[in-house]
Amino acid sequence: MPGSIQSLERAAAVLRLLAGGERRLGLSDVASSLGLAKGTTHGILRTLQQEGFVEQEPVSGKYQLGAELLRLGNSYLDVHELRARALVWTDDLARSSGEAAYLGVLHQHGVLIVHHVFRPDDGRQVLEVGAMQPLHSTALGKVLSAFDPVAHNEVAEGELAALTARTVTGSAEFESVLELTRSRGWGSDLEETWDGVASVAAPVYDRRRMPVGAVGVTGAVERLCDADGIRSRLVAAVRDCARAVSRDLGAGRF
Amino acid sequence: MPGSIQSLERAAAVLRLLAGGERRLGLSDVASSLGLAKGTTHGILRTLQQEGFVEQEPVSGKYQLGAELLRLGNSYLDVHELRARALVWTDDLARSSGEAAYLGVLHQHGVLIVHHVFRPDDGRQVLEVGAMQPLHSTALGKVLSAFDPVAHNEVAEGELAALTARTVTGSAEFESVLELTRSRGWGSDLEETWDGVASVAAPVYDRRRMPVGAVGVTGAVERLCDADGIRSRLVAAVRDCARAVSRDLGAGRF
DNA sequence: TGATGAAGGTCGACAATGCCGACCACCCCC
DNA sequence: GGGGGTGGTCGGCATTGTCGACCTTCATCA
Structure with missing residues (x-):
């Protein structure tokens, strides 16, 4: 070069x-x-x-x-195909789950939020489009790390900083988390990034079946979890949304 | 240079x-x-x-x-002092008026939206932060053109494009609109930019009493107007909000 | 199927370009 | 009034980016 x-x-x-x-x-x-x-x-x-x-x-x-x-950042959003396809589906996801929905893509050493739907029936919320989230502790980040080799490289080279007491910081332990994420097809974050906050996410694929992003919901751990961890209803809703967006991108049936 | x-x-x-x-x-x-x-x-x-x-x-x-x-555009918002000061006041404005609230600043030949609060109790809305609006037809734009000499230069040099049947396109006529805006201290847009949509806006000043932006509300003309034009309750709410933000910026009492 | 054109990308010679560091003007504080 | 900060300017030098020819690939089409 x-x-x-x-x-x-x-x-x-x-x-x-x-x-x-x-x-x-x-x-x-x-x-x-x-x-x-x-x-x-x-x-x-x-x-x-x-x-x-x-x-x-x-x-x-x-x-x-x-x-x-x-202005240019806004133009970027306008052109973003993944985001355009995901608009309507994430809206549905937020409504059906009752939580804030996010769409993220890999950017540099983290997850860049390219779309964010506010939690329904909730007051003042800050729009997080354009913000970055860590790869190793959020559900979106874990999904990208698990399914996208480039993201995996990024996270392997960086530090696994302890953001809360529950953050996974050992690299061997983190690899087994990724293995679990791959095997069940979705990722979670139980107070590993912010205290009291949990999230679930699933991968989105493009027409060549390559992972191009992740969608998920984030909210108070009390609402997202029951005794067994993340509520299975939410997991199903998130995975449905990810499949729907992937299908819209031309990834075909699963 | x-x-x-x-x-x-x-x-x-x-x-x-x-x-x-x-x-x-x-x-x-x-x-x-x-x-x-x-x-x-x-x-x-x-x-x-x-x-x-x-x-x-x-x-x-x-x-x-x-x-x-x-990412950088988002960082710009984080640093933006006017926006930071306006966050809470525009929120109040949207709640009290029941309409979508906007904060805009002059950028190049138009108004750059730097903050946008959704209309309360309304479904799917597109966030317009980062978008541009014309100077000559929107309430925000007219306010900037009327009070900021730089904005006035910009609008004087450009074309007054007809966006709807009611857009003011004559430059003499437009000047008298600006004169009215200056004299009453607020600007309006009655279906001059989008059919069926009206807006009201008032100027925000910094600590040196220089106009640095404009706040306003936008919505369906049926809701914003009565027989006499813009509802005076809305005008008062918008001007109150603009004064509050100005005061927060250190502009002192009026 | 070979010819063709237009795509993205590379390369090396040349000189225009942007880099550097010394130098100004200004302000505030001692 | 000096000292130590600013931000800003200027001119000589050689580094740097530019240009246009050239290469590879791909899709079209006779």
Whole structure:
């Protein structure tokens, strides 16, 4: 593979840096964080600003991400075929399960949420489209790790950080979780990511039978579980939804 | 102003092109659309793909926007101070008005929706965060055009496209609409953007009393209007919300 | 079935391009 | 008024990205 364009790589690094750090960053912060000369950094920031990818606070001179990114991110959703096919099915899933439904795809070292249906009959909720979830502790992430070799690579190379007391952190133990996920065809998360929160998910396949994402529901552990773990009614609803989306993508009958 | 970085400008143009064209584009399409050599275009696309800003469909070789844009767009929302301050107030506005509430800011030649609260007790709705609305026909857009000189410039330079039969397209007439908006302190849209849909909006100011955005509600014209136009109860609710957000931003009392 | 054209992708020479580091102007605080 | 921070500019240098010819593959079609 021939080399990449240096200035573009650096611009991308600037954007990621701005996305990571909570607060706004100054020119010198950016330059020193990336090990670039101030002049170089300024040129990149100036261009990014001109294009709308970065905004500068007039008073302090600090930089932050720009609105054009939001617009382009929205355009990404418009084109996303998996998401388009899943819209109606996830809506049904949320209604029939009474829980919030999510659609996630592998992105870098985590699960990117590309669609989120609010829990019916519940008040204030934050839309999580565009947010990332860990691969090793959520139901969506486990399903992707179990069925998508690329995701499996990602999770094998990373740390299994303990997010709650119940997070699986041993890699051998995690492999057996994935084995279980593969054998029964769905994944679960019982308070392994957030205390009091459980989730169930199942894989979505494209027309070549390759796993391309996962759908699932997330909610309070008291509602999702009974004495035997995840309620089987929910598991069935999630798997039905995953099958329906897969069929819509052309994966054919199971 | 010293020159911008050429390769970055071109990469931004590529992204905008991909965002604009509905379907996926091939390498040659992109190259010819932008008047670049194929080799150059390929280098840009390759780097953008490596960074996650662009994805390539393996089978057809076509390119489309990438997931990293969604993630960064989401990060933009996280940092957005106006949006953060407005979250709770727009929620109240939607509840008290019974309509969908929107928060918009000027971006390029239109209004970028940065927050959207669904209409209470209503079924399937599409989240419009990240979408753009025209400046000259929506309530949000008119408010921005009336109070923000930059927005006024933008709208003065562009076309006033007729979106419905009631859209104001004459520039003199439009100026008098802006004058009315300024004098009464709020803007309206009576089926000027979509048939059957009306909206009301009011300006939000920052701590230096500069207009930084607009909040409003949108809904069926039958619900929003009575015989005299927009229901005064709604106008009051919207203006209250705008004042509350402004106060949160430090604009002080009115 | 071979010819054909158009697709995506590669390569290497050339010089335009963007990089670097010294340098300004400004502000705040001691 | 100096010192130590900002963000921002400038010009010389060579690194860097550009260009256009070329390659491979694939689908079409005579």
